[in-house]
Amino acid sequence: MSKTFGARLRQYRQAAGLTMEELAEGSGVSARAISDMERERSLAPQRRTVQALAEALGLPEPRRSAFLAAARAGRPRVVPQVSAGYCALPRPVPDFIGRAGELARLAAVVASAEPRPGVAPVVTVSGTAGIGKTSLAVQAAHVLGAAFPDGTFFLNLRGMDAHPLTGGEALTRLLGAFGVRADQVPMHEPDRAGMYRDLLRDRRALVVLDNAVDEAQVRPLLPGPGPSLTVITSRRLLAGLEGVHRLNLAQLPAGDAAVLLRRILSDDDFVREPDAIDEVVELCGRLPLALRIAGNRLSSRPRWTLRDLTNRLIDERRRLDQLVAGDLRIAAAFGLSYEQLSSPARRLFRRLALVTGPDFDGRLAAVLVGADPDETEDYLEELVELSLLQAETDSRYRFHDLVRLFARERLTEEEPAVERDAAHRRMVDWLLDVAVVAGRWFDPEYGGTASVAGGVALNDSDTARTWLETEVDNWFPALCSAADTGRHTDVIRLAEALHWFSDRWTHWGHWHEVYGLSRAAAAALGDTRLEAVHLNYLAWAQSVIGRHRQSAASALAALDLARSADDGTQQAWALNYASAAYFRLGEFGPSVRYAQESADLFEALGDADGYLQPIAFSAVALLAAGRPADAQPFVQRALAILDDPDSQVSPQVAVMTRPLTLWRAGLVHRALGESVQAATCLREAYDLLHREGVPTMEIRVLVELSAVLSGLDDLPAAAAALDTAASLHETLGAHGPAAELRAQRAALLG
Structure with a gap:
C-alpha cells in the first residue's frame, strides 16, 4: 500500500534531520500546518504549500514527484454545491445525434496538456437559433465531465433577452456556485473577475456559458491560467475574443x-x-x-x-x-x-409568454391561468413532452428563445387584450405579494414567523432569501410594471419590505433602480416624508455601486424634504448618508460635519441604533484627515454605548457594530502610537468577526494586527496573523492575495 502524504512528509523531514520548526522556517509554512499535515488532520494542502515543502526538504527526483503525487491523491475532490436552476448542468438530450467532429475537437482540447501555455482553454460554439449549440455544449460537458473532478457548471447569460446578464451579475452567480457567500463577493466587477480567475487557477472545472450576447459580456468571465475549460455558446461569432478555439455549427448533414x-x-x-x-x-x-x-x-x-x-x-x-x-x-x-396541445395547455403556453424572466416554476404558471398548481404541472409536462418547453430541473421551466416569440404571437392573436391584461395583473400581484412577505423575514419588525404567501411556504429566512434570489428576474420586472402603471402604493410597499434584505444582498447591483422607482412613487403620491425615506434608501444604494457624488446629492435632497416634513429621524439618516458619501469621495471636512450633525440628531431622538452609525463615520473621517486624537473620543463613545446594557441598541445592530468599532479603535490607537492597546482591540475585533463568519473583514483586521505586532517586535505573532489571513484568502479562492501575504510573512521572518 502506498504511503500517505502525511507519512511521506514525516519520513522526509526526519531523514533530513529537521524539526517541524526548522522545516517551517525553511519553507514558509507554519509549524502548526506541518504538524496537521503529518498527523493527517489536513488532507488538502495547496499545491504551492507542497512545492515549498519539497524545496525546503531538498527532495530529488523521483522522490519529489512521488511527494507531489501523494499530496494530490490525498486531496479530496469536492464538487461545489450548486443551486438547482442556477448553475446546475442541464440533462443531456436523450436522442442527441451527430456532431462527432465537434465533440472530437472538444475532447482534443481537453486531452492537450497545454492548449495554450499559461492560459486555460476557451471554446466558442456559434450558429443560428435552433442549430443545437446548447445541446452540443451540454452533451460535451456530460461526456467530458469525468476529466473535471472539481465540477461542471452551466450559466445562461440570456443574450437574447431585453436585459442580458451583465458581466458582474454573471460573476456573482458563478462565484455563488463555487461556494462563495454573497457577503464575500467583491463589490466591483474587476475584483469579482479576479476572484473568479483565482478560484479556477487550481481547479479542473468545466464551465458552460450559454447564450452570450457579445464579447463585452463574456470577457470578465474568461479564466486565467489553470486547468479549467470554458465553453461559450452564442448566436454571434464573438470574433473579438482572441486566442479561443472556435466551433461554428452548420445545419446537420x-x-x-x-x-x-x-x-x-x-x-x-x-x-x-x-x-x-x-x-x-x-x-x-x-x-x-x-x-x-x-x-x-x-x-x-x-x-x-x-x-x-x-x-x-x-x-x-x-x-x-x-x-x-x-x-x-x-x-x-x-x-x-x-x-396538438389540449385546450388548457394551449392557454397556458400562450400566457407563459407574459413571464419576463428566463425561467419560472409551476406556481407562477398556475397563477397565469388561475388553475390549481398540481393540475398546471400536468399541462407543463404536456408542453415539455412536445418540446415547446424545457424542463430545467424538476421544478423550473424555460422557453427556447424562438418558442417564446411564437407563444407571444399566439397570445396576441388568440386572446383579447382584456384577458391578457387580467392574466398579467394576476402575475404581477402574485409576485409582489410573495416578495413582500419574503422581504419582511429580514425586517426586525416582521421577521421570524413562518408564513405562506401565494402558495409559497416561507418557513425561515433561508427559504425567503432563496425565493427572492431565484425569482429576482420575475419580481423585479413586476415591480417595474407596477411603477409604469401608476401603482405607487404597491411599489413603495415592496421597496420598504426589501429594505433590510437589500443590505444582505448588496451585490445584486439593481437596488438603486428599486429605490429610484420607490422615490418616484412617493413623489407622485405627494408624500414629502415618504419621499425623504426613499431618497435616503436611494442614497445608500447609489453609494453601494460607487456613485458617491450622486449619493451625496440624494442624501442632501432627502435632508431638505425631511426638514420640510419636520421628520427628525429622516434628517438624521440623510446627514449620515451624506457623511458616508463625502467620506468615500475623500472630502473629510463635510463628512465630519454631517456625521456630527447626524449624531446630535440621533442622540436627541434617543435612537441608539442610528447614533452609532454617524459617530463611526466621524471617527474614520477624522482619522483619514490626520486627526487621530480627535477621532478617539468617538470610538470610545461608541464602545461605551455598546457596553451599556441600558443603551437600547438592538441585537441586529450590535452584533456587527461592535467588531467594526473595535477595529476602528485599533486604527486610532495605532495612529496615536498606542500599539499595545491597538493590538488588544484588533484581537477582540477578529475574535468577534470570526465568530460571525465574516472572512473579508477578518482579513483586514488580521493584516492591521500583523503590522501592529511587527511594530511591537512580536514577529512570530505578526507572521501567524498573516498566515491566518492568507488561509482565509485561500478559502475564498483568492490565491493571488494569499500568495502576497505569505511572501510578506516570509520577508517578516527574514
Whole structure:
C-alpha cells in the first residue's frame, strides 16, 4: 500500500534531520500546518504549500514527484454545491445525434496538456437559433465531465433577452456556485473577475456559458491560467475574443438529420417512407430543435403519415409568416406542435409568454391561468413532452428563445387584450405579494414567523432569501410594471419590505433602480416624508455601486424634504448618508460635519441604533484627515454605548457594530502610537468577526494586527496573523492575495 502524504512528509523531514520548526522556517509554512499535515488532520494542502515543502526538504527526483503525487491523491475532490436552476448542468438530450467532429475537437482540447501555455482553454460554439449549440455544449460537458473532478457548471447569460446578464451579475452567480457567500463577493466587477480567475487557477472545472450576447459580456468571465475549460455558446461569432478555439455549427448533414428524425419517430412504418423523411428534414431546415418538435408530434398522432406531416408543415408557412426567425419552416413546426396541445395547455403556453424572466416554476404558471398548481404541472409536462418547453430541473421551466416569440404571437392573436391584461395583473400581484412577505423575514419588525404567501411556504429566512434570489428576474420586472402603471402604493410597499434584505444582498447591483422607482412613487403620491425615506434608501444604494457624488446629492435632497416634513429621524439618516458619501469621495471636512450633525440628531431622538452609525463615520473621517486624537473620543463613545446594557441598541445592530468599532479603535490607537492597546482591540475585533463568519473583514483586521505586532517586535505573532489571513484568502479562492501575504510573512521572518 502506498504511503500517505502525511507519512511521506514525516519520513522526509526526519531523514533530513529537521524539526517541524526548522522545516517551517525553511519553507514558509507554519509549524502548526506541518504538524496537521503529518498527523493527517489536513488532507488538502495547496499545491504551492507542497512545492515549498519539497524545496525546503531538498527532495530529488523521483522522490519529489512521488511527494507531489501523494499530496494530490490525498486531496479530496469536492464538487461545489450548486443551486438547482442556477448553475446546475442541464440533462443531456436523450436522442442527441451527430456532431462527432465537434465533440472530437472538444475532447482534443481537453486531452492537450497545454492548449495554450499559461492560459486555460476557451471554446466558442456559434450558429443560428435552433442549430443545437446548447445541446452540443451540454452533451460535451456530460461526456467530458469525468476529466473535471472539481465540477461542471452551466450559466445562461440570456443574450437574447431585453436585459442580458451583465458581466458582474454573471460573476456573482458563478462565484455563488463555487461556494462563495454573497457577503464575500467583491463589490466591483474587476475584483469579482479576479476572484473568479483565482478560484479556477487550481481547479479542473468545466464551465458552460450559454447564450452570450457579445464579447463585452463574456470577457470578465474568461479564466486565467489553470486547468479549467470554458465553453461559450452564442448566436454571434464573438470574433473579438482572441486566442479561443472556435466551433461554428452548420445545419446537420442531411443524413444525420434523417437519423435524428428516425430516432425520434422510432417506428418502422415511418422509416418505410424515406422520401417523405427527407422532405420533412428539409422543411425543418435540418435544425435539431425543429426536427424534434415535428417528430414528437407525429409520434403522438398514430393516424398520421409522414405525408400528412409534410402537408401540414407546408400549409403552416402561410399562418406563421409573421414569426421572424430566419426560416419560417421552424415556425411551422412550432405551430404544428401547438395545435396538438389540449385546450388548457394551449392557454397556458400562450400566457407563459407574459413571464419576463428566463425561467419560472409551476406556481407562477398556475397563477397565469388561475388553475390549481398540481393540475398546471400536468399541462407543463404536456408542453415539455412536445418540446415547446424545457424542463430545467424538476421544478423550473424555460422557453427556447424562438418558442417564446411564437407563444407571444399566439397570445396576441388568440386572446383579447382584456384577458391578457387580467392574466398579467394576476402575475404581477402574485409576485409582489410573495416578495413582500419574503422581504419582511429580514425586517426586525416582521421577521421570524413562518408564513405562506401565494402558495409559497416561507418557513425561515433561508427559504425567503432563496425565493427572492431565484425569482429576482420575475419580481423585479413586476415591480417595474407596477411603477409604469401608476401603482405607487404597491411599489413603495415592496421597496420598504426589501429594505433590510437589500443590505444582505448588496451585490445584486439593481437596488438603486428599486429605490429610484420607490422615490418616484412617493413623489407622485405627494408624500414629502415618504419621499425623504426613499431618497435616503436611494442614497445608500447609489453609494453601494460607487456613485458617491450622486449619493451625496440624494442624501442632501432627502435632508431638505425631511426638514420640510419636520421628520427628525429622516434628517438624521440623510446627514449620515451624506457623511458616508463625502467620506468615500475623500472630502473629510463635510463628512465630519454631517456625521456630527447626524449624531446630535440621533442622540436627541434617543435612537441608539442610528447614533452609532454617524459617530463611526466621524471617527474614520477624522482619522483619514490626520486627526487621530480627535477621532478617539468617538470610538470610545461608541464602545461605551455598546457596553451599556441600558443603551437600547438592538441585537441586529450590535452584533456587527461592535467588531467594526473595535477595529476602528485599533486604527486610532495605532495612529496615536498606542500599539499595545491597538493590538488588544484588533484581537477582540477578529475574535468577534470570526465568530460571525465574516472572512473579508477578518482579513483586514488580521493584516492591521500583523503590522501592529511587527511594530511591537512580536514577529512570530505578526507572521501567524498573516498566515491566518492568507488561509482565509485561500478559502475564498483568492490565491493571488494569499500568495502576497505569505511572501510578506516570509520577508517578516527574514
